[in-house]
Amino acid sequence: QVQLQESGGGSVESGGSLRLSCTASGAGYIVGSYCLSWFRQAPGKDREGVANRDPDGSTAYVDSVKGRFTISEDKAANTLHLQMNRLLPEDTAVYYCAAVPAAYCTQWFYPGEYHYWGQGTQVTVSS
Numbered sequence: 001q002v003q004l005q006e007s008g009g010g011s012v013e014s015g016g017s018l019r020l021s022c023t024a025s026g027a028g029y030i031v032g033s034y035c036l037s038w039f040r041q042a043p044g045k046d047r048e049g050v051a052n053r054d055p056d057g058s059t060a061y062v063d064s065v066k067g068r069f070t071i072s073e074d075k076a077a078n079t080l081h082l083q084m085n086r087l088l089p090e091d092t093a094v095y096y097c098a099a100v101p102a103a104y105c106t107q108w109f110y111p112g113e114y115h116y117w118g119q120g121t122q123v124t125v126s127s
Contacts, residue, residue, distance in 0.1 A: 001026045001028050002024060002025070002028045002115070003024070003025045004022055004023070004098070004117060004118035005023050005025070005118055006020060006021065006095065006097050006118040006119065006120060006121040007020070007021050007022075008021050008121060009095060009121030009122045009123045010122075010123070010124070011125075011126065012087055012124075012126070013125070013126050013127075014087060014088055014089055014126065014127050015086055015087065016087050016125070017083070017086075017087065018084045018087065018123060019081060019082070019083050020082040020084065020095055020121060020123075021079055021080070021081050021082075022036075022079065022080040022081075022082075022097030022118055023077070023078055023079045023080075024036075024078045024079070024099060029078065031075045032055050032075065033055060033101060033102055034055065034099045034100060034101055035054055035055065035099065035100050035102055035104075035105030036052070036071075036073065036080045036097065036099050037049060037052040037098050037108055038050045038051045038052075038080075038082045038095060038096070038097055038098075039096045039097075039111060040091075040093035040094065040095045040096070040123075041093055041096070041120075042094075045093075047096070048093075048109075049108060049109030049111070050062055050065055050069065050082070050095070051069055051071040051082060052071065052109070053071050053072070053073055053080065054105065055102045059071050060108055060109075062109065064090075065084075068084065068085050068086045069082060069083065069085070070082070070083040070085075071083075080097055082095070084123070087123075088125060089125050089126065089127045090125075091123060092124050092125050094120040094122050095120065095121050095122075095123050096119075096121075097117070098114035098116065098117050099114065099115065100113050100114045100116070101115070
């Protein structure tokens with residue numbers, strides 16, 4: 001089993017920054033063998049893939065956050081980060097981290113692929 005725990009959410013003004021963290025634990029978690037992603041879900045909207053990091057270090061982002069958000073991994077700490085800069089009110093959502101063994105990772109932006117989810121952390125951006 002794998003457990004994911006997010007932290008770092010909060011409230012900021014438009015143009016501000018936040019850094020989210022997601023720490024993985026559990027006997028089933030092997031560093032470097034999972035696709036790791038951040039998703040977000042705003043009220044009344046579908047869950048949306050925001051950023052992905054593959055075991056080989058390659059990254060991908062949804063168009064709306066390219067150039068503003070950066071996904072990174074601290075393998076020594078089993079922690080995934082999402083640095084969010086130049087935040088906009090439309091970035092307001094609950095943010096989730098998600099993990100799936102690399103063998104099952106084909107469409108990173110599709111929530112149904114992921115085996116493990118964190119509980120979510122709220123990000124609120126005011127105008």
